[in-house]
Amino acid sequence: MNETVRVNPIACDAHGLCAELFPEWISLDDWGYPIVRPGPVPRELKEHARRAVDACPVLALRLVQAAKQSRARVSE
Amino acid sequence: MSSSTELAPPTAAAAELPRLLAGALADRPLSLEEHFDRYGADRQTAGRSRSGELIELVAAAGLTGRGGAGFATARKLRAVADAHARPVVVGNGVEGEPVSDKDKALLRHTPHLVLDGVALAAGAVGARTAIVAFAAGATHEIAVMRAALAERERHDIDRIQIRVARVPDGFVAGEETAIIHSLNGGPATPTLTPPRPFERGVGGAPTLVQNVETLAHLALISRFGPRWFRSIGTAAEPGSALVTVGGAVARPGVYEVPLGLPVADLLAWAVGPPESLTALLVGGYFGTWVAAEQALRLRLIDADLASAGASLGARAIFALPRSACGLVESAHVIRYLADESAGQCGPCVHGLDAIAGAFERLARGGRDAAGAPAQLKRWLGQVKGRGACRHPDGAARLVESALRVFGAEVELHARGRCQGTRRAPLPLGRAR
Numbered sequence A: 001m002n003e004t005v006r007v008n009p010i011a012c013d014a015h016g017l018c019a020e021l022f023p024e025w026i027s028l029d030d031w032g033y034p035i036v037r038p039g040p041v042p043r044e045l046k047e048h049a050r051r052a053v054d055a056c057p058v059l060a061l062r063l064v065q066a067a068k069q070s071r072a073r074v075s076e
Numbered sequence B: 001m002s003s004s005t006e007l008a009p010p011t012a013a014a015a016e017l018p019r020l021l022a023g024a025l026a027d028r029p030l031s032l033e034e035h036f037d038r039y040g041a042d043r044q045t046a047g048r049s050r051s052g053e054l055i056e057l058v059a060a061a062g063l064t065g066r067g068g069a070g071f072a073t074a075r076k077l078r079a080v081a082d083a084h085a086r087p088v089v090v091g092n093g094v095e096g097e098p099v100s101d102k103d104k105a106l107l108r109h110t111p112h113l114v115l116d117g118v119a120l121a122a123g124a125v126g127a128r129t130a131i132v133a134f135a136a137g138a139t140h141e142i143a144v145m146r147a148a149l150a151e152r153e154r155h156d157i158d159r160i161q162i163r164v165a166r167v168p169d170g171f172v173a174g175e176e177t178a179i180i181h182s183l184n185g186g187p188a189t190p191t192l193t194p195p196r197p198f199e200r201g202v203g204g205a206p207t208l209v210q211n212v213e214t215l216a217h218l219a220l221i222s223r224f225g226p227r228w229f230r231s232i233g234t235a236a237e238p239g240s241a242l243v244t245v246g247g248a249v250a251r252p253g254v255y256e257v258p259l260g261l262p263v264a265d266l267l268a269w270a271v272g273p274p275e276s277l278t279a280l281l282v283g284g285y286f287g288t289w290v291a292a293e294q295a296l297r298l299r300l301i302d303a304d305l306a307s308a309g310a311s312l313g314a315r316a317i318f319a320l321p322r323s324a325c326g327l328v329e330s331a332h333v334i335r336y337l338a339d340e341s342a343g344q345c346g347p348c349v350h351g352l353d354a355i356a357g358a359f360e361r362l363a364r365g366g367r368d369a370a371g372a373p374a375q376l377k378r379w380l381g382q383v384k385g386r387g388a389c390r391h392p393d394g395a396a397r398l399v400e401s402a403l404r405v406f407g408a409e410v411e412l413h414a415r416g417r418c419q420g421t422r423r424a425p426l427p428l429g430r431a432r
Helices: A017-021 A043-055 A066-075 B032-039 B053-061 B073-081 B102-109 B111-125 B139-154 B176-183 B212-229 B263-269 B302-308 B326-339 B346-364 B367-383 B391-405 B407-414
Strands: A003-007 A026-028 A034-036 A061-065 B088-093 B129-135 B161-167 B207-211 B240-247 B253-258 B277-282 B288-291 B316-321
Touching: A003 A034, A003 A043, A017 A026, A017 A043, A043 A061, B032 B111, B032 B139, B032 B212, B053 B073, B053 B111, B053 B212, B073 B111, B073 B207, B088 B102, B088 B111, B088 B176, B088 B212, B102 B111, B102 B139, B102 B212, B102 B240, B102 B253, B111 B129, B111 B139, B111 B161, B111 B207, B111 B212, B129 B139, B129 B176, B139 B161, B161 B176, B176 B207, B207 B212, B212 B240, B240 B263, B253 B263, B263 B316, B288 B302, B288 B391, B326 B346, B326 B391, B326 B407, B346 B367, B346 B391, B346 B407, B367 B391, B367 B407, B391 B407
Parallel strands: B088 B129, B088 B207, B129 B161, B240 B316
Antiparallel strands: A003 A061, A026 A034, B240 B253, B277 B288, B277 B316
16 A cells, blocks of 8 residues: 655644654755655555654644545646 | 527627627626627526536637636536535635736626626536635725626526625635635635545535636637637637736736737737836746746747746736846745745745745845855755645745846846846735
């Protein structure tokens, strides 16, 4: 199952825990907000991804199925 | 009244412009009777079932959204028509773009054409209610629309309920999720997608959000058909479009043009640039600066504009005179866009503020200006694609095009010099 990491940029408050827990995939911009690599998270990194998702104090991080994102395209 | 009006298209004018603004009067909107005299009463206006017939016509016409994104209208109609709950239609007349006046002009001159489109779209997707949304500051247009709705009620024209709604003023308020957010009782700020409005919009119902100009075209396609619609424009980008022209032209205003019209013709139409131009801002504040000599070789279609990194976008064109400095003028617009951030997403709030600051240093010139391009490059890369909506992306596009087109000026500024002698201020909208 292909899953990508998705940030809700409205909810995100730049706590930065995600980048600490999942540095292979998440870095921080100059203001402390997460920059997430696009594309599916490899199986061997799933555990790190889940830990980052669980640690976010404002629940701004999610693992979503890659196919789900493409549904948004109909009205752009 | 409608029963006595002829349904035949005005053949003499069929291949000519204006279409949307045909018969527009300078001082007042067309009345319902004048509107039906001009365009013919479309007996199907309120009556078309969800047979899909109109959607097929719109698909054959190749109509695309006139609000900015240019999405295929028929696909949007279908997505909402196929939804499992009863949908709602929203006509988007919010037009938060300060350099654009085309939607307001259309609403002022021919409210019934827009309302025909609203009613037709509602019929096509099976909606019973529709809303025409305006910016709160558009008080004149709101009054015109209310009067038009009252006229239609007296003559029992529509079988659906259409109401007017006001959305707070602001650049991002016209973004479709921001309108829905406001109509649902929240602030006029964009929301995270998905869900898109066609999935969950007004009151949770699947919602068709269409720009008011798109709906007016739809009303004409319903009357005169896809072949008529395609008789102007190009095969890939058919029909006409409203364009707002401003800046260093003698007659600024809203023009209806065939898509594919040479930019040079449009400027001649606006009664020629009175002085030579440095550049055109194409597509509004989410648009792209294009050097004048390059722009004058292009036609007004996305296929051409793409070669200059531009698109029709908000269909607003601002001409920058040679006497003005593109960096100084851009700095004001970029600061405006930073201030107009909905304030929700960190990269937009902090990133656009940082970018606006660096651009201001660049515009001021001197020692601070020298380091600005490198800072801008770094921060532009950090804001793109990182908001809930496309606000940071639009602002980044403008900044990148300014750096590209005013490159010579960037070098001058780094040495403390500037070629500009006069301001040519771009409109920055009303304060919220």
